[in-house]
Amino acid sequence: MKITDIKVFVCCPGRNFVTVKITTEEGFYGVGDATLNGRELAVVSYLEDHVIPCLIGKDAHQIEDIWQYSYKGAYWQNSAVRMAAIGAIDVALWDIKAKVSGLPVYQLLGGKSRKAVSVYAHVNRETIEDVLNNLETAINNGYKTVRLQCTIPGSKGTYGTLGDKKNYYE
Structure with a gap:
Protein backbone atom coordinates (compact mmCIF):
# COMPACT_ATOMS: atom_id res chain seq x y z
CA MET A 1 0.00 0.00 0.00
CA LYS A 2 2.21 2.80 -1.30
CA ILE A 3 1.93 6.42 -0.26
CA THR A 4 1.14 8.44 -3.39
CA ASP A 5 0.39 11.89 -2.02
CA ILE A 6 0.82 13.95 1.14
CA LYS A 7 -0.81 17.34 1.45
CA VAL A 8 -0.40 19.93 4.20
CA PHE A 9 -3.28 22.24 5.08
CA VAL A 10 -2.96 25.41 7.15
CA CYS A 11 -6.27 26.79 8.33
CA CYS A 12 -7.94 29.09 10.81
CA PRO A 13 -8.50 30.83 13.02
CA GLY A 14 -5.66 32.76 11.52
CA ARG A 15 -3.17 30.08 10.51
CA ASN A 16 -3.14 28.12 13.77
CA PHE A 17 -4.02 24.63 12.58
CA VAL A 18 -1.80 22.39 10.47
CA THR A 19 -3.27 19.15 9.12
CA VAL A 20 -1.52 16.45 7.11
CA LYS A 21 -3.43 14.21 4.70
CA ILE A 22 -1.71 11.08 3.40
CA THR A 23 -3.25 9.22 0.44
CA THR A 24 -2.38 5.71 -0.78
CA GLU A 25 -2.49 4.18 -4.24
CA GLU A 26 -5.67 2.30 -3.20
CA GLY A 27 -7.41 5.58 -2.36
CA PHE A 28 -7.28 5.26 1.42
CA TYR A 29 -6.34 8.41 3.26
CA GLY A 30 -5.47 9.36 6.79
CA VAL A 31 -5.17 12.68 8.57
CA GLY A 32 -2.91 13.87 11.37
CA ASP A 33 -2.50 17.10 13.30
CA ALA A 34 0.83 18.96 13.01
CA THR A 35 -0.22 22.11 14.83
CA LEU A 36 2.52 23.98 16.68
CA ASN A 37 1.05 27.36 17.59
CA GLY A 38 3.33 30.20 16.71
CA ARG A 39 5.59 28.00 14.58
CA GLU A 40 3.08 26.46 12.22
CA LEU A 41 4.83 27.70 9.08
CA ALA A 42 8.09 26.13 10.25
CA VAL A 43 6.29 22.79 10.55
CA VAL A 44 4.79 23.22 7.08
CA SER A 45 8.20 23.98 5.59
CA TYR A 46 9.81 21.04 7.38
CA LEU A 47 7.08 18.70 6.13
CA GLU A 48 7.04 19.95 2.54
CA ASP A 49 10.78 20.42 2.08
CA HIS A 50 12.22 17.54 4.09
CA VAL A 51 9.69 14.87 5.11
CA ILE A 52 7.17 14.47 2.31
CA PRO A 53 9.70 13.92 -0.50
CA CYS A 54 11.17 11.01 1.48
CA LEU A 55 7.83 9.30 2.12
CA ILE A 56 6.27 9.17 -1.34
CA GLY A 57 6.39 5.55 -2.50
CA LYS A 58 6.87 4.11 1.00
CA ASP A 59 4.53 1.39 2.31
CA ALA A 60 1.88 3.08 4.50
CA HIS A 61 1.60 -0.07 6.62
CA GLN A 62 5.22 0.23 7.79
CA ILE A 63 4.35 2.78 10.46
CA GLU A 64 7.16 1.94 12.88
CA ASP A 65 9.77 1.90 10.13
CA ILE A 66 8.61 5.30 8.87
CA TRP A 67 8.62 6.70 12.41
CA GLN A 68 12.16 5.43 13.07
CA TYR A 69 13.36 6.72 9.69
CA SER A 70 11.83 10.14 10.38
CA TYR A 71 13.10 10.32 13.95
CA LYS A 72 16.63 9.00 13.54
CA GLY A 73 17.38 10.24 10.06
CA ALA A 74 16.41 13.87 10.46
CA TYR A 75 18.75 16.81 10.76
CA TRP A 76 16.52 18.82 13.14
CA GLN A 77 17.10 16.62 16.14
CA ASN A 78 14.58 16.71 19.01
CA SER A 79 12.91 19.96 18.02
CA ALA A 80 9.24 20.75 18.58
CA VAL A 81 8.90 21.44 14.84
CA ARG A 82 10.22 18.00 13.96
CA MET A 83 8.14 16.18 16.55
CA ALA A 84 4.93 17.95 15.45
CA ALA A 85 5.65 16.85 11.87
CA ILE A 86 6.50 13.25 12.81
CA GLY A 87 3.46 13.05 15.08
CA ALA A 88 1.14 14.13 12.27
CA ILE A 89 2.61 11.58 9.86
CA ASP A 90 2.34 8.85 12.50
CA VAL A 91 -1.31 9.58 13.30
CA ALA A 92 -2.24 9.82 9.61
CA LEU A 93 -0.65 6.41 8.97
CA TRP A 94 -2.51 4.88 11.92
CA ASP A 95 -5.71 6.45 10.55
CA ILE A 96 -5.09 4.69 7.23
CA LYS A 97 -4.43 1.36 8.95
CA ALA A 98 -7.62 1.77 10.98
CA LYS A 99 -9.70 2.46 7.87
CA VAL A 100 -8.21 -0.53 6.04
CA SER A 101 -8.91 -2.82 9.02
CA GLY A 102 -12.38 -1.40 9.68
CA LEU A 103 -11.55 -0.50 13.27
CA PRO A 104 -11.21 2.81 15.11
CA VAL A 105 -7.62 3.88 15.77
CA TYR A 106 -8.00 3.48 19.54
CA GLN A 107 -8.73 -0.25 19.07
CA LEU A 108 -5.47 -0.71 17.15
CA LEU A 109 -3.59 1.06 19.93
CA GLY A 110 -4.91 -1.09 22.76
CA GLY A 111 -8.58 -0.20 23.25
CA LYS A 112 -10.44 2.37 25.28
CA SER A 113 -8.81 3.67 28.43
CA ARG A 114 -11.81 5.54 29.84
CA LYS A 115 -15.58 5.72 29.38
CA ALA A 116 -15.82 9.49 28.99
CA VAL A 117 -13.76 12.66 28.76
Whole structure:
Protein backbone atom coordinates (compact mmCIF):
# COMPACT_ATOMS: atom_id res chain seq x y z
CA MET A 1 0.00 0.00 0.00
CA LYS A 2 2.21 2.80 -1.30
CA ILE A 3 1.93 6.42 -0.26
CA THR A 4 1.14 8.44 -3.39
CA ASP A 5 0.39 11.89 -2.02
CA ILE A 6 0.82 13.95 1.14
CA LYS A 7 -0.81 17.34 1.45
CA VAL A 8 -0.40 19.93 4.20
CA PHE A 9 -3.28 22.24 5.08
CA VAL A 10 -2.96 25.41 7.15
CA CYS A 11 -6.27 26.79 8.33
CA CYS A 12 -7.94 29.09 10.81
CA PRO A 13 -8.50 30.83 13.02
CA GLY A 14 -5.66 32.76 11.52
CA ARG A 15 -3.17 30.08 10.51
CA ASN A 16 -3.14 28.12 13.77
CA PHE A 17 -4.02 24.63 12.58
CA VAL A 18 -1.80 22.39 10.47
CA THR A 19 -3.27 19.15 9.12
CA VAL A 20 -1.52 16.45 7.11
CA LYS A 21 -3.43 14.21 4.70
CA ILE A 22 -1.71 11.08 3.40
CA THR A 23 -3.25 9.22 0.44
CA THR A 24 -2.38 5.71 -0.78
CA GLU A 25 -2.49 4.18 -4.24
CA GLU A 26 -5.67 2.30 -3.20
CA GLY A 27 -7.41 5.58 -2.36
CA PHE A 28 -7.28 5.26 1.42
CA TYR A 29 -6.34 8.41 3.26
CA GLY A 30 -5.47 9.36 6.79
CA VAL A 31 -5.17 12.68 8.57
CA GLY A 32 -2.91 13.87 11.37
CA ASP A 33 -2.50 17.10 13.30
CA ALA A 34 0.83 18.96 13.01
CA THR A 35 -0.22 22.11 14.83
CA LEU A 36 2.52 23.98 16.68
CA ASN A 37 1.05 27.36 17.59
CA GLY A 38 3.33 30.20 16.71
CA ARG A 39 5.59 28.00 14.58
CA GLU A 40 3.08 26.46 12.22
CA LEU A 41 4.83 27.70 9.08
CA ALA A 42 8.09 26.13 10.25
CA VAL A 43 6.29 22.79 10.55
CA VAL A 44 4.79 23.22 7.08
CA SER A 45 8.20 23.98 5.59
CA TYR A 46 9.81 21.04 7.38
CA LEU A 47 7.08 18.70 6.13
CA GLU A 48 7.04 19.95 2.54
CA ASP A 49 10.78 20.42 2.08
CA HIS A 50 12.22 17.54 4.09
CA VAL A 51 9.69 14.87 5.11
CA ILE A 52 7.17 14.47 2.31
CA PRO A 53 9.70 13.92 -0.50
CA CYS A 54 11.17 11.01 1.48
CA LEU A 55 7.83 9.30 2.12
CA ILE A 56 6.27 9.17 -1.34
CA GLY A 57 6.39 5.55 -2.50
CA LYS A 58 6.87 4.11 1.00
CA ASP A 59 4.53 1.39 2.31
CA ALA A 60 1.88 3.08 4.50
CA HIS A 61 1.60 -0.07 6.62
CA GLN A 62 5.22 0.23 7.79
CA ILE A 63 4.35 2.78 10.46
CA GLU A 64 7.16 1.94 12.88
CA ASP A 65 9.77 1.90 10.13
CA ILE A 66 8.61 5.30 8.87
CA TRP A 67 8.62 6.70 12.41
CA GLN A 68 12.16 5.43 13.07
CA TYR A 69 13.36 6.72 9.69
CA SER A 70 11.83 10.14 10.38
CA TYR A 71 13.10 10.32 13.95
CA LYS A 72 16.63 9.00 13.54
CA GLY A 73 17.38 10.24 10.06
CA ALA A 74 16.41 13.87 10.46
CA TYR A 75 18.75 16.81 10.76
CA TRP A 76 16.52 18.82 13.14
CA GLN A 77 17.10 16.62 16.14
CA ASN A 78 14.58 16.71 19.01
CA SER A 79 12.91 19.96 18.02
CA ALA A 80 9.24 20.75 18.58
CA VAL A 81 8.90 21.44 14.84
CA ARG A 82 10.22 18.00 13.96
CA MET A 83 8.14 16.18 16.55
CA ALA A 84 4.93 17.95 15.45
CA ALA A 85 5.65 16.85 11.87
CA ILE A 86 6.50 13.25 12.81
CA GLY A 87 3.46 13.05 15.08
CA ALA A 88 1.14 14.13 12.27
CA ILE A 89 2.61 11.58 9.86
CA ASP A 90 2.34 8.85 12.50
CA VAL A 91 -1.31 9.58 13.30
CA ALA A 92 -2.24 9.82 9.61
CA LEU A 93 -0.65 6.41 8.97
CA TRP A 94 -2.51 4.88 11.92
CA ASP A 95 -5.71 6.45 10.55
CA ILE A 96 -5.09 4.69 7.23
CA LYS A 97 -4.43 1.36 8.95
CA ALA A 98 -7.62 1.77 10.98
CA LYS A 99 -9.70 2.46 7.87
CA VAL A 100 -8.21 -0.53 6.04
CA SER A 101 -8.91 -2.82 9.02
CA GLY A 102 -12.38 -1.40 9.68
CA LEU A 103 -11.55 -0.50 13.27
CA PRO A 104 -11.21 2.81 15.11
CA VAL A 105 -7.62 3.88 15.77
CA TYR A 106 -8.00 3.48 19.54
CA GLN A 107 -8.73 -0.25 19.07
CA LEU A 108 -5.47 -0.71 17.15
CA LEU A 109 -3.59 1.06 19.93
CA GLY A 110 -4.91 -1.09 22.76
CA GLY A 111 -8.58 -0.20 23.25
CA LYS A 112 -10.44 2.37 25.28
CA SER A 113 -8.81 3.67 28.43
CA ARG A 114 -11.81 5.54 29.84
CA LYS A 115 -15.58 5.72 29.38
CA ALA A 116 -15.82 9.49 28.99
CA VAL A 117 -13.76 12.66 28.76
CA SER A 118 -14.59 15.86 30.58
CA VAL A 119 -15.06 18.90 28.38
CA TYR A 120 -15.98 22.49 29.07
CA ALA A 121 -17.95 25.18 27.31
CA HIS A 122 -16.39 28.57 26.61
CA VAL A 123 -18.94 31.37 27.00
CA ASN A 124 -17.83 34.76 25.80
CA ARG A 125 -19.84 37.91 25.14
CA GLU A 126 -19.62 41.68 25.07
CA THR A 127 -21.35 42.30 28.43
CA ILE A 128 -21.41 40.56 31.80
CA GLU A 129 -25.20 40.21 31.55
CA ASP A 130 -24.88 38.47 28.16
CA VAL A 131 -22.17 36.18 29.55
CA LEU A 132 -24.39 35.14 32.45
CA ASN A 133 -27.38 34.55 30.16
CA ASN A 134 -25.25 32.31 27.96
CA LEU A 135 -23.86 30.56 31.03
CA GLU A 136 -27.37 29.39 31.79
CA THR A 137 -27.70 28.07 28.23
CA ALA A 138 -24.43 26.14 28.55
CA ILE A 139 -25.52 24.60 31.86
CA ASN A 140 -28.90 23.67 30.36
CA ASN A 141 -27.01 21.98 27.51
CA GLY A 142 -25.34 19.70 30.08
CA TYR A 143 -21.95 21.30 30.64
CA LYS A 144 -20.67 20.92 34.20
CA THR A 145 -17.69 23.21 33.66
CA VAL A 146 -17.92 26.55 31.87
CA ARG A 147 -15.21 29.12 31.16
CA LEU A 148 -16.53 32.68 31.17
CA GLN A 149 -14.99 35.59 29.31
CA CYS A 150 -16.18 39.13 28.74
CA THR A 151 -14.77 42.13 26.93
CA ILE A 152 -13.71 45.20 28.82
CA PRO A 153 -16.90 47.29 28.89
CA GLY A 154 -16.97 49.75 25.99
CA SER A 155 -14.21 48.08 23.98
CA LYS A 156 -14.66 45.95 20.87
CA GLY A 157 -12.68 42.95 19.76
CA THR A 158 -11.05 42.02 23.05
CA TYR A 159 -9.10 38.77 22.85
CA GLY A 160 -11.25 35.69 23.28
CA THR A 161 -14.55 37.19 22.23
CA LEU A 162 -16.18 36.32 18.97
CA GLY A 163 -18.14 39.49 18.35
CA ASP A 164 -21.41 38.60 16.63
CA LYS A 165 -20.43 34.94 16.15
CA LYS A 166 -21.73 32.09 18.25
CA ASN A 167 -20.15 30.66 21.39
CA TYR A 168 -17.47 28.04 20.84
CA TYR A 169 -19.81 25.34 22.08
CA GLU A 170 -22.75 26.10 19.76
